[in-house]
Amino acid sequence: MATKAAKELPKEEFILPGTRSCAACGLMLTYRHSLKALDPGKTIVAVPASCMTVLHGVYPITPVKVICVNNPFAATGAAASGIVAGLKATGKAGYTVVAFAGDGGTYDIGIQSLSGALERGTDFMYVCYDNEGYMNTGTQRSSASPAGAVTTTTPILAKLQHKKDMLRIVEAHRIPYVATASPSFPLDLYDKVRKAKEIKGSRYIEVHAPCPPGWGFPNKDLIKMGKLAADTAVHVLYEIVDGKFRLTSRSLRLAEKGGKKTVADYVKGQTRFKKITEGQIQALQEFTDRRWYEFMERHQNGRS
Amino acid sequence: MAEKNRETVVAVSKPAAGEAGRTGDWRSHTPRIDHEKCSQQESCLLCWMYCPDGVISREFPLEIDVEYCKGCGICAEECPRKAITMVQGRQSQGDPDEGH
Ligand SMILES: Cc1ncc(C[n+]2csc(CCOP(=O)(O)OP(=O)(O)O)c2C)c(N)n1
Ligand code: SF4
Ligand code: SF4
Ligand code: SF4
Numbered sequence: 001m002a003t004k005a006a007k008e009l010p011k012e013e014f015i016l017p018g019t020r021s022c023a024a025c026g027l028m029l030t031y032r033h034s035l036k037a038l039d040p041g042k043t044i045v046a047v048p049a050s051c052m053t054v055l056h057g058v059y060p061i062t063p064v065k066v067i068c069v070n071n072p073f074a075a076t077g078a079a080a081s082g083i084v085a086g087l088k089a090t091g092k093a094g095y096t097v098v099a100f101a102g103d104g105g106t107y108d109i110g111i112q113s114l115s116g117a118l119e120r121g122t123d124f125m126y127v128c129y130d131n132e133g134y135m136n137t138g139t140q141r142s143s144a145s146p147a148g149a150v151t152t153t154t155p156i157l158a159k160l161q162h163k164k165d166m167l168r169i170v171e172a173h174r175i176p177y178v179a180t181a182s183p184s185f186p187l188d189l190y191d192k193v194r195k196a197k198e199i200k201g202s203r204y205i206e207v208h209a210p211c212p213p214g215w216g217f218p219n220k221d222l223i224k225m226g227k228l229a230a231d232t233a234v235h236v237l238y239e240i241v242d243g244k245f246r247l248t249s250r251s252l253r254l255a256e257k258g259g260k261k262t263v264a265d266y267v268k269g270q271t272r273f274k275k276i277t278e279g280q281i282q283a284l285q286e287f288t289d290r291r292w293y294e295f296m297e298r299h300q301n302g303r304s
Numbered sequence: 305m306a307e308k309n310r311e312t313v314v315a316v317s318k319p320a321a322g323e324a325g326r327t328g329d330w331r332s333h334t335p336r337i338d339h340e341k342c343s344q345q346e347s348c349l350l351c352w353m354y355c356p357d358g359v360i361s362r363e364f365p366l367e368i369d370v371e372y373c374k375g376c377g378i379c380a381e382e383c384p385r386k387a388i389t390m391v392q393g394r395q396s397q398g399d400p401d402e403g404h
Pocket of ligand 3 (some may be wrong): 342344352
């Protein structure tokens with residue numbers, strides 16, 4: 001059953017206050033509600049080098065009340081597979097192994113170990129929090145950065161290539177659960193993590209996680225930025241259960257009621273797009289529209 | 305011959321608040337709740353839900369843990385009743401920067 005109000009979310013916090021992550025961090029809000037959806041006493045988290053490692057703190061203290069294994073940057077899928085195998089070998093049942101990695105650690109350097117784990121059907125959940133760049137090391141370009149974004153490695157022309165369609169690559173492994181989410185829609189995020197927890201096999205959730213310092217927008221606008229991404233269909237909320245596609249939450253309403261905003265509305269509030277040209281905005285709009293119509297069509301087909 | 309040492313040594317962190325210190329010190333502005341304006345209803349709690357750092361209480365009247373609130377302003381921005389305002393400064397007792 002879908003969660004309908006904030007009061008239905010568990011009260012207990014699994015991240016103690018006073019963390020190292022920036023004020024208004026989209027990842028932090030994502031992690032906060034994801035842990036509420038899991039059974040933290042029975043969860044083991046695998047984390048590569050990223051803002052998530054920073055959030056997890058410096059030895060001998062961590063703010064997070066969940067067992068976490070830090071793994072090398074490229075190895076998240078392999079590390080999680082090892083934990084799953086270790087639990088099995090030692091007869092420890094009932095644990096959920098959840099990998100949490102950034103887009104750099106997922107789309108780029110971690111793609112081989114992730115693909116290996118998905119191909120083996122490893123019984124785990126993989127959450128990619130997509131802040132669209134290598135944020136921990138100072139906003140370098142990743143293959144998840146959108147076209148037109150200035151990063152510290154694309155400072156002059158801004159990024160020339162569109163975002164990689166990672167979700168299609170993940171889907172091609174034909175795993176039982178693939179979903180997208182956003183911290184601006186915590187109830188939808190919470191429900192998806194909870195649902196994924198109950199499914200056996202490999203599960204993948206990609207969360208669009210706005211990052212104020214990396215994207216260049218005011219801290220207070222974190223929630224609004226995530227909502228605008230959904231309203232413009234730059235980020236589309238959906239889930240695919242055993243191959244059946246369905247739009248959810250704000251994206252479902254957008255498909256039913258219309259009123260899609262333009263990409264120009266989205267880029268104007270972020271300084272990372274300060275160099276974007278009219279032509280690039282047009283190209284980004286076409287890229288976004290093409291995906292949106294595909295999703296609407298799949299949603300129709302999924303229902304019939 | 306000595307026994308082989310089979311003990312595995314693993315560095316394990318323990319959970320505690322304030323891992324990064326008193327993050328309230330990062331603030332330039334501080335949220336202030338007008339309890340009259342707040343709905344004081346469980347049916348809202350949007351500020352609680354959207355605070356990335358989880359420093360707003362769930363019980364009414366709401367309390368903000370100013371020792372750790374980073375002053376991002378999300379709660380003030382998202383409150384549908386405009387019951388939270390961001391006031392200048394850290395607003396913490398004995399703050400040397402504020403000349404108390
Ligand atoms: C093999 C290797 N190369 C480079 C690094 C340095 N490094 C640490 S975190 C990071 C960026 C991580 O980016 P992403 O995965 O997108 O996560 P985010 O920082 O955005 O949370 C880099 C390049 C490393 N730790 N290991
Ligand atoms: S750089 Fe961005 S993703 Fe990383 S901690 Fe800061 S706000 Fe969060
Ligand atoms: S969002 Fe505003 S009205 Fe709602 S509980 Fe918080 S302070 Fe009260
Ligand atoms: S200002 Fe930010 S950190 Fe402080 S209570 Fe409001 S939402 Fe939470």
